Amino acid sequence: MTRLVRTLRLGLEDLLESELRTVAFEVAGEPSVEVTLEHEPGAVVDLGFEGPAGWRGWSGGARRTFVVGPGAATPGYVPGALERGEWHVQLGLYRLPAEPIEVRVTIELPASSAVPPEPPGDPRPSAPRASARGLPARDGLTWFAGDLHAHSTHSDGEQSLGELAALAVGNGLDFLAVTEHNTVSHHPLLAGVGAAHGITLLPGQEVTTARGHANAFGDIGWVDFREPPDRWVAGVAERGGVLSINHPLQEEWAWQHPLAALPDALELWHVSWFQQPRATAPWTLLSRWRDDVTLLGGSDYHHPRHGYLPGAPVTWVAAEENSPEGILDGIRAGRTTITRLPTPDAPALVRLGDDLAALAADGTVLADTCGRRRMIHGDRVVLPAERAGHGPYRLESPAGEVLAITR
Known part of the structure; x- marks a missing residue:
């Protein structure tokens, strides 16, 4: 076994110079690799991995170690043979103290640890599917209810894909977009997990930087977060996907990137805006956005301590069928509306x-x-x-609580 240890001294000045650092090492035929990151308290350092043939995964600040092998990998990373040549451990310098600290990367070839299987998620009692409500739609279309922003253990969520799917089914959703940070390791698994739980799982990824996040929907391959965001917009469109700016007004995660052309969709209703007493209402954004923007909502679900389930809020999509491509077609066409809850008595606008x-x-x-x-x-x-009047429109309770939004 080969054990390599690389030690760096990194502080705030290093972060200000560049938000990414790479640690290079050579693979010479070993079947697997294990990487461990250690650093002193007071910092947040993200972790990712790239090989000669391309990107192999990202776990951000959610993990300190990962394994990649030919048949299995830690969630967030893509399994497969390790090509011979130079590999890079990617370090994202998200938060560092002014005084430099020691950051240590340990690389073991081959890996000394095995990858445990993902929990399948126990089936939960299904709530009536929200689509059974029968919101009025054009001939040939049905309003399907879902959530377009959720995370599993493939990034910084705490539930496996199966556990996440079970939660969504238990809340009556018809579909759920799984939008992991800077990785598509979950995409090959979604169809099988969705079939096992009876829900459509939509491939997504949250393109994540320190200056803003965007969801890219569709099985379109990995979107390189290191490129300028204008390339995300153009590249996702060229590949047939849909790009949405996420939580554009949410505190330190607010959108700060300049864009030459705005994308087709906007996560107007992010759960945080309606949970925090002093959250900024997003209505002023609409005067600066495209008139034909598709409005989306997302719970940004990560773990049960949030106090809510996937589907807070609910994005409804009028589609010909409840399949990933059917839902994407509805979003591309702008056939969306958003409600606070998936229940049949929840106020709605269509x-x-x-x-x-x-x-x-x-x-x-x-x-x-x-x-x-x-x-x-x-x-x-x-x-x-x-x-x-002039849309987009919203329904409010007499006390001003937002209940539904449509364009």
Whole structure:
């Protein structure tokens, strides 16, 4: 066995110079590798891996060790043979103290540890599927309910893919996008896990940098977070995917990258904006965004200590079928609406041609982006286009709690 130890002294000035560092080593035919990261307290250092043939995974600050072998790898990393040549441990310098600290990377060839199997996730009692509510849709389309932002152990979530799927099924969702940070290691597993739990799992990845995050949806291969974000926008579109700017106003994770062209979608409703008393409402974003932007919501689920399940909020997509491509087609076409809850009695807003329908919304307040507000009287109220105002629209409770959003 070969054991290599690389020690670096890194502090705030190093981070300001460059947010990435690489530790290079040679592979000469070994079947597997184990990497361990150690550093003194007071820092957050992300961990990733790249070989001669390309990117092999990322676990951010969620792990201190990983194994990659020909048939298995730590979640977040792609298994497969190790090509001969130069490999790189990628270090993301997310937070470092002013005074440099010791950062140690240990590389073992071959790996001394085995990769434990992922828990399959115990089937949970299924809630009635939200799509059974039958929101009114054009002929040939059905409104399917899902969540477009969630994490498993393939990045910094605490549930396996199976456990995550079981939670979503238990909350009545029809689909769930699994959007891991800077990795697509989960993509080959989603169809099997989804079939085992009876839910559509949509391939996604959260392209993650210190200046902002974006979800790329679709089985489109890995998006290189090290490139300028304008290349993300163009590259995802060229590959047939959909790119959405995530939680653009969320504290230190707010979007700060300049863009020459805005992407097609925006995560307008992120769960944090409606949990934190002083969170900034996102409505002002809409005056600076494209008029045809597709509005999405996401729970950004990571673990049960959040106090909510996947599906907070719920993104509904009007699609021909509940499949990854069917859901993506609906998103590309802008056929989305968002509700706070997946339950049949949750207030909702949907388009009926040019008209706007408010459902299960008696006693709520309809607001538009021009500041117009009106009470809704009745459980199914259809407003002709000339009376609806200027979208996007939202339903609020009398106390101002946001209940539903549509374009």
